[in-house]
Amino acid sequence: MNATPLLELKDVHTHIGAYHILHGVDLAVAPSAVTMLLGRNGAGKTTTLRTIMSLWRASQGQVCFEGVPVGGPGTRSSPPDMARLGLAYVPENMGIFADLSVKENMLLAARQAKRENQLDTARLEWIFGFFPALKKFWLYPAGKLSGGQKQMLAVARAIIEPRRLLLIDEPSKGLAPAIIQNMIEAFIELKQASTTILLVEQNFNFARQVGDHVAIMDNGRVVHAGGMQELADDDALQTRLLGLSLGSHQ
Structure with missing residues (x-):
């Protein structure tokens, strides 16, 4: 990822009550591209999106937008502040x-x-x-x-x-295949119009078609970051990181 990130998380920890959910997330989101955030259920993907939007506050580390800290200790950003910066969030429960x-x-x-x-x-x-x-x-x-x-x-x-940045949590959930394909085409057109997207998705065929970059989470950390095509072409890497092969999800 050569472009200066639009969004960057640096050693981000998030606690929810007594629970330590994110354990030092490092994540860079390139501009005008789709970054897929993948991982098993419970890996911390939704918590990462909610922390970026300041719905939950990072207890350690920094969330930076265009190089400026907007989340973490010492910052006071709220969800409306993030919206004013040009971020939009689509939660899994749709909202x-x-x-x-x-x-x-x-x-x-x-x-x-x-x-x-x-x-x-x-x-x-x-x-x-x-x-x-x-x-x-x-x-x-x-x-x-x-x-x-x-x-x-x-x-x-x-x-x-x-919007400057879209954060979308499992957009294809519950959709018929024809509508999923429409959504894929919409996201491709959005990134062609210089929209940056961070996308959590369990449909791996969707991820392969839309994603430019990928970050894989496990136990509250990013354990792999690279090109989406590199992951799509490497069955062994998919199995090691995700416990499954993209090829089985056509």
């Missing part, structure tokens, strides 16, 4: 507002728009091209969408406006 319509959810996520006619129409139609169900159910309560449609809405909310 949508069930009682509001799809339209209202999108408007809440669009900081530059208070009414529908203020939304970027071209960008909205671009999103609808990948997730046509959102256009069909534009006025429906989000709580009445299927699980896969809610997942589409969660991702669409994050990309309704250009």
